[in-house]
Amino acid sequence: MRRRDVLIAGAAGVALSVLGRYAAAAEADAAGHGKPLRVALIGCGWYGKCDLFRLIQVAPVEVVSLCDVDSKMLAECAELVSQRQASKKTPRTYKDYRALLKEKDLDIVLIDTPDHWHALPMIAAVEAGAHVYVQKPTGVDVMEGVAMVAAARKHDRVVQVGTQRRSTPHLIEARDQIIKSGKLGNVAYVEICCYYHMRSRKQDADILPPENLDWEMWTGPAPLRPYNPIVHPRGWRAFMEYGNGIVGDMCVHMLDMVRWMLDLGWPLSVSSVGGILVDKASRANITDTQSATFDFGNLKVVWTHRAWGTAPDPKYPWAAFLYGDKGTLKASVNGYDFIPQGKGDAVHKDVVMELDQYPIDKDEKDLEKHVAPAIRGHMQDLIKAIAEKKRPVADIEQGHISSASCILANLALQAGRTLRFDPAKNEVTGDVEATKLLKRPYRAPWQHPAG
Numbered sequence: 001m002r003r004r005d006v007l008i009a010g011a012a013g014v015a016l017s018v019l020g021r022y023a024a025a026a027e028a029d030a031a032g033h034g035k036p037l038r039v040a041l042i043g044c045g046w047y048g049k050c051d052l053f054r055l056i057q058v059a060p061v062e063v064v065s066l067c068d069v070d071s072k073m074l075a076e077c078a079e080l081v082s083q084r085q086a087s088k089k090t091p092r093t094y095k096d097y098r099a100l101l102k103e104k105d106l107d108i109v110l111i112d113t114p115d116h117w118h119a120l121p122m123i124a125a126v127e128a129g130a131h132v133y134v135q136k137p138t139g140v141d142v143m144e145g146v147a148m149v150a151a152a153r154k155h156d157r158v159v160q161v162g163t164q165r166r167s168t169p170h171l172i173e174a175r176d177q178i179i180k181s182g183k184l185g186n187v188a189y190v191e192i193c194c195y196y197h198m199r200s201r202k203q204d205a206d207i208l209p210p211e212n213l214d215w216e217m218w219t220g221p222a223p224l225r226p227y228n229p230i231v232h233p234r235g236w237r238a239f240m241e242y243g244n245g246i247v248g249d250m251c252v253h254m255l256d257m258v259r260w261m262l263d264l265g266w267p268l269s270v271s272s273v274g275g276i277l278v279d280k281a282s283r284a285n286i287t288d289t290q291s292a293t294f295d296f297g298n299l300k301v302v303w304t305h306r307a308w309g310t311a312p313d314p315k316y317p318w319a320a321f322l323y324g325d326k327g328t329l330k331a332s333v334n335g336y337d338f339i340p341q342g343k344g345d346a347v348h349k350d351v352v353m354e355l356d357q358y359p360i361d362k363d364e365k366d367l368e369k370h371v372a373p374a375i376r377g378h379m380q381d382l383i384k385a386i387a388e389k390k391r392p393v394a395d396i397e398q399g400h401i402s403s404a405s406c407i408l409a410n411l412a413l414q415a416g417r418t419l420r421f422d423p424a425k426n427e428v429t430g431d432v433e434a435t436k437l438l439k440r441p442y443r444a445p446w447q448h449p450a451g
Contacts, residue, residue, distance in 0.1 A: 036086075037107040037383075040065035040130075042097045042121050044077035045233050046366055047135065048112030051162070054375040055110070055133075056084050057358055059383045065103065067094040072212040073233065095214060097121045101128040108382070111135060114236045115243040116222040119144035123449050126157040131386050133379070135162040137252045137403035138396065140222075140244060143439040145400035146426055147449035152396045160382040160392040161399025165257035165333075167377035170349050174329060174336040175261045178347070183338060184324030187262060190301045191321040192254035194246060199307035200238040200284045204229050221446035230283055238284035240410075245286030246305045247272075247406045254320050255294065256394070256402035257331070258301055261322070267294040267301070267405055269420045272413040278308045292409035303409070333370055411437050 039061045041052045045068070055061055063081045068074040074093050082090040094100040101109075101124050109125040111118060111134040119139040125132050132152075138145040138161060152159040165171055178184060206226035209215035215227050222241045229235075236242040237249055258264065274290030288308060294301040311317040319332035327340040338347040351370045355362055361372050378394065385392035404421070411434060412419045420429040428434040442448045 036060045036062040037386075038105060039063045039108045039110065040067070040091075040100055040106050041077070041110045041112065042067045042100065042125075043110075043112035043114075043117070043135075044068040044070075044073050045112065047162075048110065049077060049080065050364075050367055050372075051110055051112055051133065051135070051375060051379070052081070053084055053364065054372060055108075055379040056081075057360075058376045058380050061085075061108070062087060062089070063091050064089075065092045065094065065100050065106065067097045067100045069095055069214040069217045070212055070232070071095070095217065098124065101125060101130075104128050106130045108133065108386075114218075115248065116140050116241070117220055119148055119449055120221065120446070122148055122159065123151040126151050126155040126159065129155070129157075131158040131382070133160045133162065133382055134396075134399075136256075136399060137244060137248050137406060138399045139403065140242070140248075140407070141438060141440040142404045142407050142421070143426065143448070143450035145404050149397050149400050151449070158382065158385045158390075158392055159396035159399075160378065160385070161394045161396060161403075162378070163253060163256040163394045163399055163402060164371070164374040164378040165253055166260045166393045167381055168333065168351075168374040169377065170336060170351055171257065171261075171331060173349065174331055174338070178327075178329050178336075178338045179261055179322070183327055183340070183344075184322060184329055185326030185341075187322050187324045188299055189323045190258050190262075190299065191323075192251065192258060192301060192303045193311075193317075193319060193321075194250040194254075194305040195309070195311035195317045196250075197307050198237075198246065198250075199279065199282070199286060199288050200230055200235055201279060201282045202230050202235075202238075203281060203283055219443070221442040221448070223443060228283065238282075238286060240285050243286075244407055244410050245290075246307065247287075247290060247292065247303070247409050248403070250305065250318060251292070251303045251409070252402050252406045254318070255301065255303065255405060256398070258320050258322070259398075259402060260393075261331075262299070264296055264299070266401055266421070266423050267296050269295045269418050270405060270408040270412050271295075271418040272409040274413060287413070290409075290413065292406075292412070294405055294409075333368075333374070 041048050044066055063085050066077055078090050078093055109130045109132050111121050118134055122132050122134045138148055206228050209227035230238055272292040274287045277289045279288050289306050292303040316330050316332050322329040330337040335350040353369045354373045361369055381393045408419050408421055415434050419434050422429050439450055
């Protein structure tokens with residue numbers, strides 16, 4: 001196909017995708033509910049609102065409950081929801097997610113907490129009968145993910161993970177029109193990367209937590225550290241106690257995207273090198289430099305992040321580079337480029353931000369406008385999966401594979417050796433010490449869901 005034909009076909013595909021999403025919402029509403037789906041949000045910070053407001057935009061829902069351990073953040077979110085949703089009703093508010101779930105009148109629960117608070121609320125939500133949208137990564141250790149998959153299957157609930165590259169319109173187009181059509185040929189090597197300077201450089205001293213924040217509950221099952229203003233809001237990823245660093249935050253997206261595009265399962269082995277090589281003064285304890293190799297046999301996927309210096313390709317600082325024997329595909333949240341090997345037309349596509357369809361996005365505080373279409377598509381896929389009683393595009397099991405693989409990269413760095421994880425036995429083959437690292441200790445009285 002000529003470049004012009006490719007672009008026309010792509011535009012048509014995106015249009016059909018948008019129409020399909022609206023049809024899915026109507027189908028869900030007609031599937032026996034007869035009234036809006038009742039929704040709750042646990043974690044009312046930045047991305048909690050981004051996810052919730054996109055759901056309100058594209059599905060027939062009523063937000064009835066909100067939960068956050070920061071009373072100020074909770075009140076602000078409740079006010080915004082009352083302005084956004086059709087009923088103009090103000091949701092019930094809770095500080096403890098367990099009290100919220102006791103109501104047992106919810107169809108969908110969104111979980112947008114820090115990573116160390118993903119597993120317990122997700123499992124409790126499906127036990128309470130709700131379907132779930134949980135942000136990535138699935139948890140902070142491998143065994144949390146195992147327990148989350150088991151709970152979703154036991155209670156027969158739909159659980160969508162926030163790896164929304166699978167619902168990004170231009171990336172769906174790249175997968176279908178470039179990869180599946182055979183334009184790349186045989187893909188044997190993929191580079192994934194992030195060169196954003198996103199690691200905190202702050203050196204703030206520990207202080208008493210603000211009155212509006214329940215620091216004990218915020219910490220939950222994680223180790224109890226003194227409160228530091230770097231952590232809240234939005235800075236907690238600087239500390240391994242609450243997440244898995246840049247690998248757990250950014251690599252999980254790109255690895256999951258590559259796995260989805262190329263139909264990959266578990267890597268055969270994972271290795272990693274790196275550390276805090278440059279910025280040793282910051283209070284942050286996550287790596288500023290790290291590489292990881294995910295070995296899929298005849299295909300190697302290699303991750304690199306560097307929170308300093310410049311990106312090798314300034315147009316693709318957070319991206320995937322898929323190398324085939326017929327061409328190369330560069331893919332990111334902002335667009336994609338296909339570069340053929342030899343004859344053929346190059347293809348370039350930019351993200352379409354849908355601001356004409358959703359003008360309210362233009363003024364929403366801190367919204368990543370280029371990501372909003374992907375979130376909308378991801379929410380529509382969730383609604384459709386619930387209506388059709390099937391697994392969503394980013395099902396909890398797929399989210400677990402991508403998340404656990406990234407966690408294994410950090411464990412490989414910690415252990416100083418290559419790890420070969422056996423998902424059937426949930427152990428690192430031939431490595432008792434590494435197997436023990438698959439489950440983090442929980443702080444009392446919280447109990448790990450894997451026992």
